[in-house]
Amino acid sequence: MTLYLTIATIALLGLWLAAERLRPAFSSGQGGGRIVRNVLLGVVGLGATFAIVTPVSLTAAQFGAPWRETWPMWVRVLTDLFILEFFIYWWHRANHEVPFLWRFHRVHHYDGFLDVTSALRFHPGEVILSALVRGVYVLLFDVSVPAILIFDAAVVIAAGFHHSNLRLGQKADDVLRKVVVSPDHHRIHHIPERRYTDSNYGTLTTFFDRFFGSYEEAPRKGAYGVEGAEDKPFTDLMTDPFRSPST
Numbered sequence: 001m002t003l004y005l006t007i008a009t010i011a012l013l014g015l016w017l018a019a020e021r022l023r024p025a026f027s028s029g030q031g032g033g034r035i036v037r038n039v040l041l042g043v044v045g046l047g048a049t050f051a052i053v054t055p056v057s058l059t060a061a062q063f064g065a066p067w068r069e070t071w072p073m074w075v076r077v078l079t080d081l082f083i084l085e086f087f088i089y090w091w092h093r094a095n096h097e098v099p100f101l102w103r104f105h106r107v108h109h110y111d112g113f114l115d116v117t118s119a120l121r122f123h124p125g126e127v128i129l130s131a132l133v134r135g136v137y138v139l140l141f142d143v144s145v146p147a148i149l150i151f152d153a154a155v156v157i158a159a160g161f162h163h164s165n166l167r168l169g170q171k172a173d174d175v176l177r178k179v180v181v182s183p184d185h186h187r188i189h190h191i192p193e194r195r196y197t198d199s200n201y202g203t204l205t206t207f208f209d210r211f212f213g214s215y216e217e218a219p220r221k222g223a224y225g226v227e228g229a230e231d232k233p234f235t236d237l238m239t240d241p242f243r244s245p246s247t
């Protein structure tokens with residue numbers, strides 16, 4: 001199962017990369033340094049994900065309170081996917097609303113442009129904190145191993161898609177965002193105005209944003225980042241959470 005999920009993830013990320021070149025929504029106007037920053041953060045972040053996030057959750061799943069073990073596996077996996085998306089919604093929201101967590105998460109938001117590489121750039125500190133908190137959550141809710149593997153692959157595929165510079169067209173995007181996180185919907189989350197940055201937290205689905213009142217519609221914009229801040233070189237991004245005040 002892990003092999004098939006890995007192949008599907010790589011194939012779909014390749015598809016998003018090709019699609020955003022064939023049908024770009026905006027032109028970048030950014031230098032190559034941005035891609036280097038994103039790829040370097042991606043290498044560190046993906047390394048930490050495979051080395052820490054998934055293994056911590058899989059270990060926690062072995063020791064979880066077994067209160068759902070008698071459920072049919074398909075019911076369990078479907079419920080688990082819902083439980084994991086609920087977690088990632090609130091974890092992402094906490095990363096915006098808790099100043100200590102925002103210090104790490106803002107590294108992702110400094111990106112002045114959005115494409116598939118934006119989905120890679122997360123500070124390793126955020127990745128590690130996420131691993132630890134999700135491990136406890138998996139223990140408490142008895143989340144199953146297949147669900148963790150499927151969910152983590154789905155998150156990488158979905159993040160690549162909704163950060164991509166793909167132009168879908170208004171109608172297609174409007175239909176899509178009724179259920180899943182579309183590129184236009186997620187671009188709103190990266191507009192450098194706090195009202196928009198603190199909205200649209202969903203990763204796989206827009207359901208929880210509607211339910212918890214964080215769903216935002218806004219005009220399409222091609223400028224992204226953090227209000228009052230600019231992107232920084234890779235080394236400054238790595239030390240950013242520890243040396244500058246929270247914004």
Ligand SMILES: [Zn+2]
Pocket residue numbers: 092096105109189
């Ligand atoms: Zn965010």
